[in-house]
Amino acid sequence: MKNFLTFFWALALTASLSATTLISVPVERLTQVSTHVLEGRSQSTWSAWNQQHSMIYTYTRFAVGNALKGQAPATVIVKQLGGTVGHTQQRVAGVRYWRPGEEAVLFLRPAEERDGTMVVTGMVQGNFLVSRSAGGVTVTNGSPGTMAYNPAQHQVTEFHGSQMTLAELEARVQKAVRQ
Amino acid sequence: MKRKLLVISTPLLVLMLGLVAVRPAQSFLPAVEVSGNTVNPDHWATTPVTWRLNPTLSAKVNMSQANARAVIQDSFFTWDGAPNTGPSLDVQGLDSSDTDPTTTLVNLICFVCSNGLNFSSGEGVLAVAVTTVDTSTGVISQGGIFFNPTPTSGVCFVILTSSSTCPVGSDLPQDLQTVATHEIGHFFGLDHSSVVRAVMFPFAPSIQTDLSFDDVAGISSLYPKPAQDVPTGTIQGTVKLNNTGVFGAHVFADSTTAANPYFAVGFVSIRKSPIGTLTLPDGTYSITGVPLDSYIVSAEPLNDPMRSANVGWAGSFGKTIDTGFTTRSH
Numbered sequence: 001m002k003n004f005l006t007f008f009w010a011l012a013l014t015a016s017l018s019a020t021t022l023i024s025v026p027v028e029r030l031t032q033v034s035t036h037v038l039e040g041r042s043q044s045t046w047s048a049w050n051q052q053h054s055m056i057y058t059y060t061r062f063a064v065g066n067a068l069k070g071q072a073p074a075t076v077i078v079k080q081l082g083g084t085v086g087h088t089q090q091r092v093a094g095v096r097y098w099r100p101g102e103e104a105v106l107f108l109r110p111a112e113e114r115d116g117t118m119v120v121t122g123m124v125q126g127n128f129l130v131s132r133s134a135g136g137v138t139v140t141n142g143s144p145g146t147m148a149y150n151p152a153q154h155q156v157t158e159f160h161g162s163q164m165t166l167a168e169l170e171a172r173v174q175k176a177v178r179q
Numbered sequence: 180m181k182r183k184l185l186v187i188s189t190p191l192l193v194l195m196l197g198l199v200a201v202r203p204a205q206s207f208l209p210a211v212e213v214s215g216n217t218v219n220p221d222h223w224a225t226t227p228v229t230w231r232l233n234p235t236l237s238a239k240v241n242m243s244q245a246n247a248r249a250v251i252q253d254s255f256f257t258w259d260g261a262p263n264t265g266p267s268l269d270v271q272g273l274d275s276s277d278t279d280p281t282t283t284l285v286n287l288i289c290f291v292c293s294n295g296l297n298f299s300s301g302e303g304v305l306a307v308a309v310t311t312v313d314t315s316t317g318v319i320s321q322g323g324i325f326f327n328p329t330p331t332s333g334v335c336f337v338i339l340t341s342s343s344t345c346p347v348g349s350d351l352p353q354d355l356q357t358v359a360t361h362e363i364g365h366f367f368g369l370d371h372s373s374v375v376r377a378v379m380f381p382f383a384p385s386i387q388t389d390l391s392f393d394d395v396a397g398i399s400s401l402y403p404k405p406a407q408d409v410p411t412g413t414i415q416g417t418v419k420l421n422n423t424g425v426f427g428a429h430v431f432a433d434s435t436t437a438a439n440p441y442f443a444v445g446f447v448s449i450r451k452s453p454i455g456t457l458t459l460p461d462g463t464y465s466i467t468g469v470p471l472d473s474y475i476v477s478a479e480p481l482n483d484p485m486r487s488a489n490v491g492w493a494g495s496f497g498k499t500i501d502t503g504f505t506t507r508s509h
Binding site for chain 2: 022023024025029030032033050052054055056079081082084087088089090091092094109111112113119121122123125126
C-alpha cells in the first residue's frame with residue numbers, strides 16, 4: 001500500500017467524487033423530512049420504464065408491520081431510481097434494492113409524481129436493513145460505492161451508514177416524532 | 180500466521196507501436212459487463228455524443244451561467260481532447276431548456292432538474308448520476324448528471340480560487356470542474372481508478388482537472404485513435420497466491436524515469452502517474468496504454484483507502500475481491 005500511503009495525508013482535505021454524493025443526515029432529521037417511517041417486509045420487486053421510456057424505476061411492495069410515523073396502510077409500494085429491464089440497466093449509485101423477504105425500516109414520503117408510490121428519503125440513508133441473529137436485532141443503512149462528505153470535519157469517506165439496534169432506532173424515531 | 184507467497188509473473192512488456200489489445204481492455208478501470216467468458220467494457224458506440232446543459236443555476240452554484248457552461252465544456256473537452264483518443268469519442272454540447280428528466284433524460288446535465296428524481300430539501304443528497312447501459316454489449320445509450328437544488332447545508336460549487344466563498348458562510352466551496360471532470364469520466368464508461376493521482380480516483384485534492392497517465396490510458400483504451408499521438412504498449416502477467424490466481428489485486432506500472440512523452444508532443448497538461456488495473460478472476464492482468472519507458476510493476480491488495488466497495492469490479496464478476504496478501508513489486 002505504499003502507493004496509497006504516500007498520499008494518505010491528502011485525504012483530510014479531499015473532495016467527494018462519486019456518482020452519488022451524500023451528506024450524512026441523522027435519524028432525527030430523516031424523521032422530520034419524512035411523512036412516514038415504517039417497518040416492513042419486502043414481498044415482491046419489479047422494474048419498469050416510465051411512461052416516457054426515459055427512466056427505469058424499481059418498485060418493491062412491502063407488507064407493513066409497524067408504523068413509527070404516519071398512518072400505516074397494510075402494504076406500500078416503494079419506488080427507487082434505476083433497475084434492469086431486459087438487457088437495459090439504468091445505474092444509480094446510492095440506491096440499495098431489496099430482495100423479497102428482507103426486513104427494513106423505511107423513511108418515506110409520497111413520490112412527487114403522485115402515482116400512489118412512496119420514495120425513500122435521502123436515498124440509502126432512509127433505508128435501514130434489519131438483521132436478526134442470536135445476538136439481537138440490528139439495523140444498518142450503509143451502501144457500497146456511495147461517498148459521504150462531512151462538512152464539519154472537512155472529510156470525505158465511504159458512506160458506511162449507521163448501525164444500531166432496532167430498539168435504538170425505534171426510540172430515536174419516536175422521540176423525534178414527539179418533538 | 181502462515182506466510183502467504185505472492186507471485187507476480189514476469190510481466191510481458193509489449194513494446195509495439197500502436198495499441199495492442201489481446202483481450203478486452205481491463206485497465207484503469209472501465210465499468211464492465213460480464214457474460215460467461217465475455218467481458219465488455221462500457222462505452223458509447225455512436226459519435227458524436229451530444230450532452231445538453233440546462234444553464235439555470237441553483238443558489239448552490241456560485242458563478243455565472245456563462246462560467247458554469249464553460250466549466251462543463253472544459254470538463255468534456257479534457258476527455259475528448261486526450262492524447263491517443265478518438266475519433267470514436269467526439270462530443271458536442273448544447274444548451275437545453277429542459278427541466279424534466281422524466282421526459283428528456285438523455286445526456287442532460289442540470290442544477291435545477293428534479294422531477295422524477297424525487298430530490299427533497301434537506302435530505303442530504305448532493306448529486307446523482309444516472310447511466311443506462313446494455314448489459315449484453317456494454318454500450319451506453321444515455322446518461323445524466325443531476326444536482327440537488329436544495330440539499331442540506333454544507334457545500335456550494337464554485338470556480339475554486341484562494342478567495343472563493345459560498346453565499347452561505349458556513350458552506351464550503353467545492354471546485355465544480357474537479358467534480359464535473361470526474362463525473363464525466365463515469366459518463367464515458369470509466370469506473371473508479373485505484374491510482375491515487377488519477378482523476379478517476381474517488382477522492383481528489385481540492386482542484387484536479389488535468390488527466391493523469393492512468394486516465395489517458397483508460398479513455399484511449401475505450402476510444403482508441405488509430406494513429407497514436409504517443410506510442411504505447413501493454414504489460415501483461417498473472418498475480419498468484421499459493422499458486423492460485425488472485426482476483427481483484429490492484430496491479431500498477433510505475434515509471435522509473437522522469438520522461439513524459441505526452442508533454443514532449445504538446446500535451447502539456449497530462450500528469451505523470453502510475454497506470455493500474457485490477458486482476459481478472461484467474462489472476463491475469465493486462466495494462467494497456469503504457470507509454471514506452473521503464474517500469475516497476477507492483478501488486479497490492481485493494482483494502483484501503485480504495486476498497487472493493489468503491490468499484491463495480493467484484494459485482495460485475497460476481498466474486499469477492501481477494502485482499503489476503505501483502506504488496507509485492509517486480
